[in-house]
Amino acid sequence: MSKSRQIKTSIKAIVKYWEEQDLNDQTENIKDRLWDECNLNFDWSDAEICCWNCGEKLRLQRCHIIPHSLGGVDKPSNYVLLCNECHREAPNVNSSDAMWDWIRSNKLQGVEQLIGYRMAQALKLFQIRSGKSYTDTINDFIKEKNISNDAVNKLTEFIKQSGTAFFDNYCSTHWGDGFNIETRYFFLKKTCDVVKEKLTEFNIEE
Numbered sequence: 001m002s003k004s005r006q007i008k009t010s011i012k013a014i015v016k017y018w019e020e021q022d023l024n025d026q027t028e029n030i031k032d033r034l035w036d037e038c039n040l041n042f043d044w045s046d047a048e049i050c051c052w053n054c055g056e057k058l059r060l061q062r063c064h065i066i067p068h069s070l071g072g073v074d075k076p077s078n079y080v081l082l083c084n085e086c087h088r089e090a091p092n093v094n095s096s097d098a099m100w101d102w103i104r105s106n107k108l109q110g111v112e113q114l115i116g117y118r119m120a121q122a123l124k125l126f127q128i129r130s131g132k133s134y135t136d137t138i139n140d141f142i143k144e145k146n147i148s149n150d151a152v153n154k155l156t157e158f159i160k161q162s163g164t165a166f167f168d169n170y171c172s173t174h175w176g177d178g179f180n181i182e183t184r185y186f187f188l189k190k191t192c193d194v195v196k197e198k199l200t201e202f203n204i205e206e
C-alpha cells in the first residue's frame with residue numbers, strides 16, 4: 001500500500017528540517033530538546049545512519065508521523081527515520097506529538113544503554129512470559145540447586161570461550177535488519193536453558 005507510493009522527501013531533508021527546528025527553538029530548556037544527547041538513543045551527528053528510536057545503525061526508512069491515510073503529507077516535518085522493526089512498532093495515529101512521545105519514552109537508561117533497545121525489549125518479554133526476570137531466574141536456580149562459586153566461575157569461562165557462536169548457529173536476520181526482538185527473546189530463553197544445564201554439569205564435576 002504505502003510502500004508503493006513514491007516518497008519525494010529525502011532523508012537529508014528530514015534531518016535538516018528537525019535540526020533547524022531544534023536550532024530555532026530558543027525557548028525550551030536544553031533537556032527538552034529533541035536530540036540533546038540526554039533524549040535520544042544516538043548522537044545527532046549520526047541522524048542519517050541511526051534509527052531515531054532504537055539508535056542502531058540499520059537500513060533506515062522514512063516513517064510518516066501522521067500516516068498518509070489520515071491526511072499526513074509528504075513533507076520533511078511529517079517524517080522521522082526508523083529501522084524496519086521500529087517502523088512497524090511506531091504509532092499510526094493522527095497526532096504529531098505521539099511519534100516523539102513514543103521515541104522519547106524509549107530512551108534507554110542505565111544498564112539498558114549497554115545492552116541496547118532490542119535486548120532490553122527482549123528482557124521485558126522474558127519477564128512477562130516467564131513471570132520472573134532473566135537474572136532472577138538464573139540466581140534462583142543457583143540458590144535452589146546449591147550451585148558452588150566454582151561452578152559459576154567455570155560457566156563464566158565457558159561463556160567467554162563460546163562467544164557469539166551460539167547466535168550464528170541458532171539465529172538469523174532479515175537482510176540489513178539485525179536480530180529482531182523475538183529472535184533475541186528466543187536467544188535469552190535458549191541461553192537460560194544452556195546456563196542451567198552447564199551449571200548442573202560443572203557442579204557435579206567438582
Ligand SMILES: [Zn+2]
Nearest residue numbers: 051054083086
Ligand atoms: Zn530501530
